[in-house]
Amino acid sequence: MQFAVKLKRWARVVATVALVSLVAACGGGGGGSSDSSSGSSGLPASPTAQPIAANAANTAAITVGTGTSNVINIPTVTVTVCVPGTSSCQSIPNVQVDTGSFGLRIASGVLSVALPQAAVPNGSGTLVECTNFADGYSWGSVRTATVQVGGESTTTSIPVQVLGDVSFLVPSGCVSGSEENTVSALGANGILGIGVAPYDCGSACATGQNSSYYACSGASCARTLVPVTNQVANPVAHFAVDNNGVIVEMAPVSSTGSASGTGTLVFGIGTQSNNARAASQIFTTDAAGDLNNSSFNGRQLAAFFDSGSNAYFFADSSLPLCASNFKGFYCPSSGQTRSVNVAGLNGVSGVANLGILSAATLFANGNNYAFNDLGGQIGGGSSFDIGLPYFYGRYMYFGFDQSANGGQAPYVGY
Known part of the structure; x- marks a missing residue:
């Protein structure tokens, strides 16, 4: 937006x-739950952090x-x-x-x-x-x-x-x-x-x-x-205090989907006893939160972590698209892992491993609303949208841009 x-x-x-x-x-x-459905092998290991x-x-x-x-x-x-x-x-x-x-x-x-x-x-x-x-x-x-x-x-x-x-x-x-x-x-x-x-x-x-x-x-x-x-x-x-960033902490969900998800939105980073910055990697971003030096499949692009996107959205011709009833989502025959190289303006780089299961399989249970391995197509290929699925089982840090007042540069971390 x-x-x-x-x-x-x-x-x-x-x-x-x-x-x-x-x-x-x-x-x-x-998701800390086991992979119980057919086709779920091939997924990356699931993080297991619990929200405060x-x-x-x-x-x-x-x-x-x-x-x-x-x-x-x-x-x-x-x-x-x-x-x-x-x-x-x-x-x-x-x-x-x-x-x-x-x-x-x-x-x-x-x-x-x-x-x-x-x-x-x-x-x-x-x-x-x-x-x-x-x-x-x-x-x-x-x-x-x-x-x-x-x-x-x-x-x-x-x-x-x-x-x-x-x-x-x-x-x-x-x-x-x-x-x-x-x-x-x-x-x-x-x-x-x-x-x-x-x-x-x-x-x-x-x-x-x-x-x-x-x-x-x-x-x-x-x-x-x-x-x-x-x-x-x-x-x-x-806010009067706790105004330098947020931490989005989401509980794990099953790789085959869960009926619901829970988490905690924490205000401030390093300002209270409950919001210490414990990220293993910090990537500085541009003013919009983009990591423009990232890459996927050998191509440089802008990656960003977005809780407002309900799936991973990226271009990958090796992943088959779903039939028309799930148009725009990926439907591989087995679990897949895709890796995006994330690079900050501060020179810090890391690899984000994403799991993809067939959307048709995931949506077969109409009672599930939380998914950590759903992917879809995005036009072009100049960006990689790392959406809400990546947040489950992680603490995601977003440091606000305070550079106009001589303060911190914007960053994301996990």
Whole structure:
């Protein structure tokens, strides 16, 4: 999801949500369980880390299950939004945890509190944002709210986006595919973008020609530049404490799929006794969280770790695709291991081993919603999306970009 640089993640997320929604409609340290199904041999060893209890102020419980729309591998938490300076608040469950985007976005259909509109910087009208996906787009106003997740809250109000809440004619430069502003289209009540950036598009929207923000009035909308501090913001980066990153800790699941998954979202890295940075490898990234010097099958590409993608997405012609009922997913006849060489800007490199089982086999049990070895095709081959399956049984660290203030560079680690 992203604008300029960042929306590429969101684009991929929404595309996979739509795809897996069709699958669901048809009935249809990772996992510590044994491989009991035929075809599961050939998978890499599964990590077995267990999440800490979500009982501290800097934690929130993550759930993977049927959610709002019976979409697989959608990790969710509860987010509370409040009208700034008041006690008028709403707790919204089933908000997707997305390390591949930045900022909180809520489907207007679930929002019951009247969050105030954000002002158009140096202008007038309504501030609206367009976000383009691989198969569609969303369109909604920018509002302000104080945001609470777990026991932590933003110190002041921050800009958030409400999807599908305005009637302004969508500019032609925004329209791409179908409009995706509803709970059913998103597969969740909203998206909590907690990737490495503190704001959603940075200089691309502050000084660039292709800002994703619009000033709308009457029957017209025109692109407008928005200073970084007025852009939709990563809530965790604006907490009073524990604001330098997050740890996504997911419990293991079976290689053949589990009915549900659990985990803990931990705020801060190295700021409390429960969030020490214990990653064996740390890879610094670009501002969007990409590891652009990575490679797969001898080809350089951008790899990224994205809890908002419900499968691994990459190009591999040696893996057979599924039949039309599971279009876009891989369906090998036996378990497969694929290895992507991950390389950070700091020169640190490592190998991420991914397991792939046939999607048709995995989806045969329509009661399972958590999978750690699901893979699908991505167009081109210039990127490798290491999605939620890799998070099961691991502690995944995402350090926020604080370089603008002389602090840490953005990084991922595990």
